[in-house]
Amino acid sequence: MTLSFWRYSHLTLAVFSAVFLILASVTGTILAVDAIQQKIPAHKVENFEDITLAKSLTTLRKSYPEITELSIDHNQFVTLQAIDNDGNDVNGYINPATGKIIGTPTKKSDFINWITALHRSLFLHETGRIFIGINSFLLVLIAVSGFALVINRQRGLRNFFSKIIKEYFAQYYHVLLGRLALIPILIIALSGTYLSMERFHLFENKNPTENRETTSTKKTFDLKNTPLSEITKIEFPFSDDPEDYYIFELKDRKIEVNQYSNEIISEELFPASVLLADLSLDLHTGRANSIWAFILGLASLNILFFIYSGFAMTLKRRASRIKNKFKAEESQYILLVGSENGSSLRFANAILKQLNDQGKKAHLAQLNNYTTYPKAEHLLIFTSTYGLGDAPSNAGKFVSLLEKNNQEQQINYSVIGFGSQSYPDFCGYAKEIDSLLQTKNWANRFLELQTVNDKSAEEFVNWVKLWGTKTEIPLTTTPSLYNHIPKGLEQLMVLEKTSVSANEQTFLLTLRAGIRSKFTSGDLLAIYPANDNRERLYSIANNNGNIQLAVKLHPSGLGSEFLNNLEAGKTIKARIINNHAFHFPKKVSRVALISNGTGIAPFLGMLAQNKKKTEIHLYSGFRQKTEITALYEKFASEMMQKQQLKRFEIAYSREENHHYVMDLIQMDADFFANLLKENGIIMICGALAMQFDVEKVLNTICLAKNNTTLAEYKSKGQILTDCY
Numbered sequence: 180m181t182l183s184f185w186r187y188s189h190l191t192l193a194v195f196s197a198v199f200l201i202l203a204s205v206t207g208t209i210l211a212v213d214a215i216q217q218k219i220p221a222h223k224v225e226n227f228e229d230i231t232l233a234k235s236l237t238t239l240r241k242s243y244p245e246i247t248e249l250s251i252d253h254n255q256f257v258t259l260q261a262i263d264n265d266g267n268d269v270n271g272y273i274n275p276a277t278g279k280i281i282g283t284p285t286k287k288s289d290f291i292n293w294i295t296a297l298h299r300s301l302f303l304h305e306t307g308r309i310f311i312g313i314n315s316f317l318l319v320l321i322a323v324s325g326f327a328l329v330i331n332r333q334r335g336l337r338n339f340f341s342k343i344i345k346e347y348f349a350q351y352y353h354v355l356l357g358r359l360a361l362i363p364i365l366i367i368a369l370s371g372t373y374l375s376m377e378r379f380h381l382f383e384n385k386n387p388t389e390n391r392e393t394t395s396t397k398k399t400f401d402l403k404n405t406p407l408s409e410i411t412k413i414e415f416p417f418s419d420d421p422e423d424y425y426i427f428e429l430k431d432r433k434i435e436v437n438q439y440s441n442e443i444i445s446e447e448l449f450p451a452s453v454l455l456a457d458l459s460l461d462l463h464t465g466r467a468n469s470i471w472a473f474i475l476g477l478a479s480l481n482i483l484f485f486i487y488s489g490f491a492m493t494l495k496r497r498a499s500r501i502k503n504k505f506k507a508e509e510s511q512y513i514l515l516v517g518s519e520n521g522s523s524l525r526f527a528n529a530i531l532k533q534l535n536d537q538g539k540k541a542h543l544a545q546l547n548n549y550t551t552y553p554k555a556e557h558l559l560i561f562t563s564t565y566g567l568g569d570a571p572s573n574a575g576k577f578v579s580l581l582e583k584n585n586q587e588q589q590i591n592y593s594v595i596g597f598g599s600q601s602y603p604d605f606c607g608y609a610k611e612i613d614s615l616l617q618t619k620n621w622a623n624r625f626l627e628l629q630t631v632n633d634k635s636a637e638e639f640v641n642w643v644k645l646w647g648t649k650t651e652i653p654l655t656t657t658p659s660l661y662n663h664i665p666k667g668l669e670q671l672m673v674l675e676k677t678s679v680s681a682n683e684q685t686f687l688l689t690l691r692a693g694i695r696s697k698f699t700s701g702d703l704l705a706i707y708p709a710n711d712n713r714e715r716l717y718s719i720a721n722n723n724g725n726i727q728l729a730v731k732l733h734p735s736g737l738g739s740e741f742l743n744n745l746e747a748g749k750t751i752k753a754r755i756i757n758n759h760a761f762h763f764p765k766k767v768s769r770v771a772l773i774s775n776g777t778g779i780a781p782f783l784g785m786l787a788q789n790k791k792k793t794e795i796h797l798y799s800g801f802r803q804k805t806e807i808t809a810l811y812e813k814f815a816s817e818m819m820q821k822q823q824l825k826r827f828e829i830a831y832s833r834e835e836n837h838h839y840v841m842d843l844i845q846m847d848a849d850f851f852a853n854l855l856k857e858n859g860i861i862m863i864c865g866a867l868a869m870q871f872d873v874e875k876v877l878n879t880i881c882l883a884k885n886n887t888t889l890a891e892y893k894s895k896g897q898i899l900t901d902c903y
């Protein structure tokens with residue numbers, strides 16, 4: 180079944196039963212604590228399992244002239260109702276081996292009785308119980324649909340307990356705790372459903388005498404070999420008359436026994452429904468076992484967390500999803516988007532909304548979902564560029580889909596490229612699409628390719644004006660409408676900043692992280708220097724819990740100038756992006772870290788955090804020796820002393836004997852070939868051009884020494900990159 184089926188079922192059921200689940204979980208947690216507390220003080224005697232019925236009855240008969248009843252509860256506390264030798268009424272916990280009174284039963288507090296009634300019936304008596312029963316069953320369905328969703332996410336039952344990819348807090352812990360709490364929650368829900376149904380006598384035996392048999396052949400009850408632990412209740416004979424019997428209640432039956440001969444007079448087996456109800460009570464309340472009661476308490480708390488995290492996930496998903504009023508096949512305007520981080524999608528959404536508001540049938544989709552559009556008159560393509568002129572991740576299949584899907588009618592197209600002029604291949608992917616469409620006989624270029632540098636709303640408006648004028652559709656041309664300043668940024672305080680000088684253009688910046696921010700080396704810090712659309716990303720290190728970044732000052736560079744103007748004590752607004760694809764691997768014995776320039780930043784943190792002493796080899800390239808590179812060398816030798824770094828190889832491209840980091844790799848070809856062969860990992864951080872050169876060298880080494888390509892190791896996740 181499809182993912183959306185399970186997702187919608189899971190969500191709809193959760194929405195319907197959220198209030199109930201909150202009430203049931205809070206009260207359930209309190210009752211679980213009460214179940215644990217009931218076992219303290221313990222009135223269970225030592226070696227209880229070894230006490231036989233015969234031994235206990237003989238002792239009790241001697242100590243008490245008149246006994247009415249003896250009962251043994253799920254805690255194995257024994258309660259006696261009797262009259263003692265002094266004629267006093269006895270109603271207390273006893274030691275069944277000695278007959279001594281060891282405690283007095285206490286009544287449940289009014290508060291616990293109140294909570295129990297709320298948990299069972301919401302104070303609505305029978306109606307409440309029906310409602311609770313239905314909701315318990317909904318919880319069964321929620322657990323089942325949740326199970327299906329985890330299988331879907333983990334790509335099969337076999338990977339059920341494999342690593343979960345962390346996208347954000349609510350998603351990660353919803354799945355992680357969901358896997359752990361699945362079984363207890365399923366048991367709570369099933370037993371709760373059964374107890375509610377049982378209450379309405381749905382499983383009751385219609386003919387209660389059916390299970391009762393009066394024994395014709397004489398059988399005796401073996402008191403000597405029956406442990407007291409098998410009994411739940413004993414009703415003592417009223418008098419010495421042989422016609423007055425003992426009535427023993429065991430877990431599964433009730434028997435009448437002659438008080439002199441121990442002959443079984445009658446035996447009544449409890450129906451399966453009663454046994455099941457008893458088991459359900461044990462499982463649902465944790466009354467029989469304090470560890471299980473504790474697990475139930477945790478599972479109830481988990482349900483509360485699932486309600487919060489589940490709704491947080493839904494809100495997040497809804498905020499970023501594509502919302503279409505019209506289907507693709509009925510729309511005249513088709514907007515296709517290629518976007519990695521969502522900014523190009525935001526621009527496209529702003530246009531979609533305006534077209535829809537003006538009564539135009541418009542449809543927005545990802546480039547990877549390109550198909551035929553029978554009613555389309557205009558095709559608008561909004562795409563960013565990644566790698567070096569490559570497609571963003573939701574657009575990689577577009578080129579082949581374009582070849583497969585020819586349009587029947589003539590369509591006007593216009594491509595808007597989003598990119599950054601700091602990359603050599605500015606808007607390379609948009610350019611590729613624009614020229615490919617030109618080769619299609621159904622496609623008419625409506626406008627020249629338009630480019631937008633650095634998410635500039637002003638530049639985007641240039642395209643809006645051109646397209647709006649030519650189509651005579653009035654669209655907003657105010658840049659501020661297309662500007663997006665992310666919400667929920669964190670305030671970070673500058674703790675330290677090294678200074679730049681004529682021959683040192685790189686500086687290190689240390690920021691104090693917020694109390695609640697969770698991050699690790701390799702994550703990214705996004706800043707918005709001009710308080711507008713323009714975002715700058717930096718790889719960060721976790722340096723003793725603080726955020727550390729290495730920045731190269733570029734003349735009139737938006738981000739680097741902004742950061743360079745900061746002083747200790749100042750604060751900035753930023754957000755930390757979890758970059759899980761570039762975290763230091765947990766289970767690996769050997770890692771090579773390769774960087775150039777400021778790309779060393781996350782590696783400094785990874786070394787400092789390497790308390791497990793994983794074998795790390797660091798290869799770094801710089802232009803020349805400076806104060807900062809001296810700091811790196813000092814830090815590396817400290818790390819080597821602590822065995823947190825095995826080796827530091829450094830290349831200077833503008834010093835005597837100049838060479839590049841690729842040359843270092845070439846020199847250590849055998850080392851790299853072995854590392855990859857033995858499942859080691861290579862992490863690369865720095866300039867994209869360096870990444871491509873390094874990969875070229877590594878590929879040659881793999882072909883020559885391992886008889887395979889680098890792509891093979893890439894597909895196994897042994898090459899991790901974060902280059903810009």
Ligand SMILES: Cc1cc2nc3c(=O)[nH]c(=O)nc-3n(C[C@H](O)[C@H](O)[C@H](O)COP(=O)(O)O)c2cc1C
Nearest residue numbers: 518519520521522523563564568598599602605606
């Ligand atoms: C790792 C990386 C590589 C990039 N490569 C290019 C590139 O080759 N050419 C380009 O014009 N822009 C490049 N960019 C810039 C993005 O295309 C630009 O920021 C765009 O506005 C992002 O849009 P999106 O948020 O919709 O993905 C790159 C950005 C990153 C982070």
